Amino acid sequence: MTTAVMTQTQFVNWLKNSIGKKYDFDGWYGNQCYDYANTGFNALFPGYHLSGINAWAIASDNSALLASRAKVYKNTPSFLAKPGDMVLFPSTFGNGSGHVAWVLSATLNAITAVEQNWENGGWTYGPEKGGSGWEPATKRTHAYDPNMIFIRPNFAGNKVTAVAKKATAKVKAAQTTWNWKGRFYPNTLVRVRRAAGLHGSVVDKGSWLNGKSDWVDITQIKKVDGYWWGRFKYPRAGSSDKYFWCALAKITDSKARIKYEKAMYGTVKWK
Structure with a gap:
């Protein structure tokens, strides 16, 4: 045996x-x-x-x-x-x-x-x-x-x-979360969720990120449900101190590396 x-x-x-x-x-x-x-x-x-x-x-x-x-x-x-x-x-x-x-x-x-x-x-x-x-x-x-x-x-x-x-x-050792920081400038309308992942509840459409003037400071990134997600707080005056999440890109890179993704929903200036 x-x-x-x-x-x-x-x-x-x-x-x-x-x-x-x-x-x-x-x-x-x-x-x-x-x-x-x-x-x-x-x-x-x-x-x-x-x-x-x-x-x-x-x-x-x-x-x-x-x-x-x-x-x-x-x-x-x-x-x-x-x-x-x-x-x-x-x-x-x-x-x-x-x-x-x-x-x-x-x-x-x-x-x-x-x-x-x-x-x-x-x-x-x-x-x-x-x-x-x-x-x-x-x-x-x-x-x-x-x-x-x-x-x-x-x-x-x-x-x-x-x-x-x-x-x-x-x-x-398989890692899914990184405390990377950067400023995200969307180039399209991006849904905002209260948790990372496709099952995270979506906030009202008026609070989504648009590709014209919005930006957010990302404090953490995470891989969930085949997407890269960014954590942020709204920069608007009087906004809540709670964290929110938005999709940064669909994972298409063969090694799932966010800096090699070609179909980002905007640009990130990493810090």
């Missing part, structure tokens, strides 16, 4: 730390669900990865690799998934390719998992090789499907290994 370099607890922490980040394991078609499955598997078993095209067939396509590294379970009315299990959704999901995710927690009625590309946002811009999308690893709850398959890795004992520490640190 081959044992993973992480304990179950360490791997669940790895999963939690991965939420909000993007993983393109093979370098093709952005951050697909299979990429996230492979990133997790490679963190557990460094130097090894899963092979195949369809997520629903991972267990059969990799039967030899998994034979000594995991146990495979079919879903039954009494089956209870465990944290750290890989769950394979049948071919009725994902346009016939199925879907794959990692389990965070479960009851007999539902599983809470971390996954990529559930909403087909894994690859939405850029070339086939090196492109990306807006959808990161996301925590989501699903009902069991009768045809689900679960793969339970052979987790290590409680001894913390140097390899496990390094793998966990690598996930934690």
Whole structure:
């Protein structure tokens, strides 16, 4: 039997730390669900990865690799998934390719998992090789499907290994926020939100930034939902001291570097 370099607890922490980040394991078609499955598997078993095209067939396509590294379970009315299990959704999901995710927690009625590309946002811009999308690893709850398959890795004992520490640190190191400062001059009408991201509530249209005379001093930038966002306070007299956010650009640079973005919604004079 081959044992993973992480304990179950360490791997669940790895999963939690991965939420909000993007993983393109093979370098093709952005951050697909299979990429996230492979990133997790490679963190557990460094130097090894899963092979195949369809997520629903991972267990059969990799039967030899998994034979000594995991146990495979079919879903039954009494089956209870465990944290750290890989769950394979049948071919009725994902346009016939199925879907794959990692389990965070479960009851007999539902599983809470971390996954990529559930909403087909894994690859939405850029070339086939090196492109990306807006959808990161996301925590989501699903009902069991009768045809689900679960793969339970052979987790290590409680001894913390140097390899496990390094793998966990690598996930934690992925940065999404920078305290960069600069003055933003929009060149078009830009919505203003109360929080960074497409789900942040939008303020009234009269308070949006226009491309004629408005500018704001950015105090922080953040990557959320496939966009660069800037944090600012309104410079107008008597305005609130609360922070607001606006989109600075859609992320299109292959390495997600704001200073290399060519489709900015204005210009930033960095300080």
